[in-house]
Amino acid sequence: MAINYDHLMSLKSTGQEFSYGDRETMLYALGVGFGRDPMDDKELSFVYEKNLKTVPTMATVISWGAGPMADSGINYMMVVHGEQKLTLHRPLPVAAQITADSRIVGAWDKGEGKGAIIVTETVISEKGKDKLCTLESTIFARGDGGFGGPREGAPTPHQIPDRAPDQTVEAETKPDQALLYRLSGDRNPLHSDPEFAKAVGFDKPILHGLCTYGTCCRAIISSVCDYDPTKITGFDVRFSAPVIPGDKIAVDLWKDGNTISFRARVPGRGDAVVINNGKCTLAG
Known part of the structure; x- marks a missing residue:
């Protein structure tokens, strides 16, 4: 339909x-x-x-x-x-x-x-x-273009500053990360079933994008926020590539007042960018 x-x-x-x-x-x-x-x-x-x-x-x-x-x-x-x-x-x-x-x-x-x-x-x-x-x-x-809706006006992502990051925080994942994270709600077999993952083009199950999202939040809480999660009032990202459970993620941070811009990449896979255009808003 x-x-x-x-x-x-x-x-x-x-x-x-x-x-x-x-x-x-x-x-x-x-x-x-x-x-x-x-x-x-x-x-x-x-x-x-x-x-x-x-x-x-x-x-x-x-x-x-x-x-x-x-x-x-x-x-x-x-x-x-x-x-x-x-x-x-x-x-x-x-x-x-x-x-x-x-x-x-x-x-x-x-x-x-x-x-x-x-x-x-x-x-x-x-x-x-x-x-x-x-x-x-x-x-x-991806399969639903051509339905006759508007072509212009889609939201534009937050722009990362054009300078070297102010800080980089390492945030590792574990090989069983997706199996644990899925118990919070998303039981898509892409993240747990090796046969399903191969059938849709992946060598192995991938990490949930929202788990990578939460992992980036962990990196910011543990560094910029000194473990005070109530400082965060907004958290926006664009997903750009999957994480494989066990990947080590490097979260690059740019600090401008109450706005923390961020990008996450996987150094062990050619610095593949997995989260882009990140924006964390802090209270203040």
């Missing part, structure tokens, strides 16, 4: 209910690499219920499955996650009952054989309270 632009733009879902507790908060932190040294008090505070802290990018999984895209008509076999944006209206609690309201906010036609760009917004609120965060997710539907 091809995309119908008017139908796509009318899609929304409201009042979807979810909940999470300290178990999910700790599991997510482990999934993006916190707690590798169980004797490090700063790391332990993300993976142990005593004085527990929440990783801001956990916002991307607390309402996993929310949204109206199931009725979009796109070919999911040809979809890749293009960009992810996060605005935190207040720090995420370690446990909460939440509601999610989602809608399609834009769709752009790159032309027949060139794909489509679709942007979804999800607003998450703590049940009975104010908004917690707003997520904006961009997908590139």
Whole structure:
């Protein structure tokens, strides 16, 4: 079924209910690499219920499955996650009952054989309270170009400064990273099943893009933020290449006031850029 632009733009879902507790908060932190040294008090505070802290990018999984895209008509076999944006209206609690309201906010036609760009917004609120965060997710539907939507006006990414990075932080991943991260919601077999991964063109399962996203957040929390996650009020990226579980990631940082620009690359694979156009906004 091809995309119908008017139908796509009318899609929304409201009042979807979810909940999470300290178990999910700790599991997510482990999934993006916190707690590798169980004797490090700063790391332990993300993976142990005593004085527990929440990783801001956990916002991307607390309402996993929310949204109206199931009725979009796109070919999911040809979809890749293009960009992810996060605005935190207040720090995420370690446990909460939440509601999610989602809608399609834009769709752009790159032309027949060139794909489509679709942007979804999800607003998450703590049940009975104010908004917690707003997520904006961009997908590139490679098999759905030529549906007659607008050609111009798609969002433009944050620009990395044209100078050498001010700091580079190493953030390793482990060979079993995807198997742990998937327990936070995304059970796509591309990240766990070797036969499936080979069938779609990969030598082995790849790491979730949102796990790489969270790993970059870990790198910034542990360096720029001195392990205080409440300093982060926004976290935006463009996904550019997959990470293989076990890769060591180098996160290059540029500091300009309350804006941290960043890019992530894999030195062991020819400095392949895996996250680009990153923007972390700090409170202040």
